[in-house]
Amino acid sequence: MSPNLLLNEQVADRRLRGLPTLHLGFGEARLPLLAELAQVFVEAARQASYSPVAGTEAARVAVAGYFQRRGLATNPSDVVLAPGSKPLLFATVAALDGDVYLPAPAWNSYAPQVRLAGRTPIGVPIGERYGGLPEPRLLRARIEQDRGLGRRPAAVIVNSPDNPTGSVAPRAVLAELCAVASAAGLTVISDEIYRDLLHTSEPYVSAAELLPERTVICTGLSKSLAIGGWRIGTARFPASSYGNELRDQVLALASDLWSTMAAPMQAVAAYAFAEPPAVTNRLRQSRRLHASLARACCQVCQSHGAAVREPAGGFYVYVDFTERRSAFARHGATDSASLARLLLDDYGVAVLGGHHLGDAPERLAFKIATTGFIGDTDEEQLAALTAANPARLPHVRDRLRWLDEALAGIGGDARTTSTGCHSA
Template identity: 50%
Template sequence: MPGRTAASTGRSARISPNLALDQRIAERAAAGERIVHLGFGESRLPVFPPLAEALTAGADRNAYGPVVGDPGVRSAVAGYFDRRGLPTDPDQVIVAPGSKALLLALQLVHPGDVLLADPCWVTYRPQVLLAGKRAITVPIPAEAGGVPDPALLRDRIRSARLDGDRPGILVLTSPDNPTGTCAEPELVRELCAIAEDEDLLVISDEIYRDLLHDPDRPYLSPAEVIPHRTVVVTGLSKSLALGGWRIGVARFPADDAGRRLRAEVASVASESWSTLAGPMQAVAEYAYGEPPELTARLRADARLHGIVAAAVHRIFTEAGAVCRPPTGGFYVYPDFAPLRDELARLGVTDGEGLQHHLLEERGVAVLAGAHFGDDPKALRFRAATSMLYGATRAEQRAAREAGDPLGLPHVAAELDRLRQGLAALTGH
């Protein structure tokens, strides 16, 4: 049936498409080609110096330590959630080498097939299949990505059960990848009501939560509405540009069922990653303690992401695309359906064809919507705007510190090259 991905016991050698694209861009750049790189979801900013100092200070922490994490780091993470309206005991927390590991462990231990937004982050579906389950996809609403349209979700659950599937998990992401948008509180409440009625575990991926472009924008976590059935997963890869350091955390419900689920994830951890590396626990303890200098840095980064994402959004809409305005993170997800006839004359009839044409003919790297589960024929792609801050650490620091980052020569030049590539593509 449409919107249903079969489980498979096979294992593909294909790596994640965003990683594959990034490797290809690196090869072309090494060959001297100039590419406007919007294809990789990475916060391309320098490491905040106190984080490096925490890493150095923790370098002698070479023992394995507890599987779930040392008490100090779990207390810091609990405080982080407390400050966001989610009272948390350290014994509700697990730290891990990245949120990906935690997401996969949850798929392995909790029964039931998995409901996903369509489109959604490229890793969700492969993890569902690795766990031997089915991915049941539901289109996103007009307002935002990262969540299924509640008007469609309940019917999709019931039709899936009639087909023999067993929906048991609902994954929500806000702000999301690929659209860069944030679900409004009322939308979250509607989805939580369905999860309650249908007895679903909610996995709330909040890794972009601290990168809302408007710090006053209301944010509602499902864990505030249905705390007994929500696991929150987050990490430092996006908010603090620490993707390569691999630091993730999960917050489990406080009741007996939550304790059992946490124990099962810890069991998977003990047989796979063992524990988060000791030096990284030192980093996480500092970061989740949120000292003033760190929160100031985070605000500056979120401001930069918002300014540049808005500029890229304007370029796409001026070129004729329709696109949700970005509100968090560093992504834009344009739809070039209004220009289908013009693109067809160039031989472009689907999303991957558009990705290929932009890269090979226009020097612009993006990731087709098909890689996020979108309709392969749709002319949609994700653009990662954080790749525009500069090629060097000095340029990236200048972008973060500038009152007007769009006025910096290196940022303006990349935006101009993007604008020109789209003009040549569409004739606008």
């Protein structure tokens, strides 16, 4: 089972046993359902027939419009919808013939998906400042080495903003990566599921702008609109004969695996991807909330000496306490697995260790899903969504303090002064 889902079960089990637990290990958006989405869903509930494999015309037109508003000319025929972006990522990898490069660390499902597709996942370390993509020079060297060994590299996955570091790749870095991919004939799979949760108004650059003929974008509504359980995902294929071929292979696989996205969800997708004011307003609120929590979380971790890459989107913070190894070792935390275990067993704080994400296991690194600070009840979540400064709400501060005290306990409370959330 995926380590994040396993951790989820462990947390549920602890709570059943009455053990207080701060769950910072699951990437669920945890926000109340937008009323307008519920309305569309209820009105479409009677639609019970199979939809076309690629999605209804209305849903595909809405998705094409969504990309067009982001500067990417898109034909509805280049769009495929599916029950979540996970199956689309898998089907795209399965349609390619060769090995797949991943950033290390990366979201925990990429490597198993690549293996399930019968390909080899190859983790390439991220750079010092940005996560979500292999460091381009390391990638170039790795491709040469792999070719020398007779491997057949086929694709590279880019995730911006990414899970786990929350980084947004700047144009120059992404351009370098795309140049390496282009020279090697790789397909870029650009996972943009956190794109609508950018923390600042800095312009976003998609790999599809830089390498249009070989970039497939995967995205969905699970994170941006907090409807992961409704399973709405989509992919945009390049408008080229290569893109058409890839799309047709994905559709062939879809027709044998999941047939189509659920019919009521086609209606929800058609509504949400058209981005009416209710949706754009929710996205604005969510962005402010996630930015505030990421900043506050960074400050707590940095005050205990963590190295953190600056999160600029999504809802994750990836912290690395390797520099504090000797203090942490005194409490039994000698690698990411023992650190995550100690945090859970002794302090009730659930996080996902970096070893589950392809990071070097000896690093004292883990991922925090900052949505764990939002609160569990509808009232808490709504208050967080609408507050001018969510990190100052009492229930959020209590949770931030919980993490603060856990880190103070493990680190022996030798604090460093934080100057805010900057790259380390």
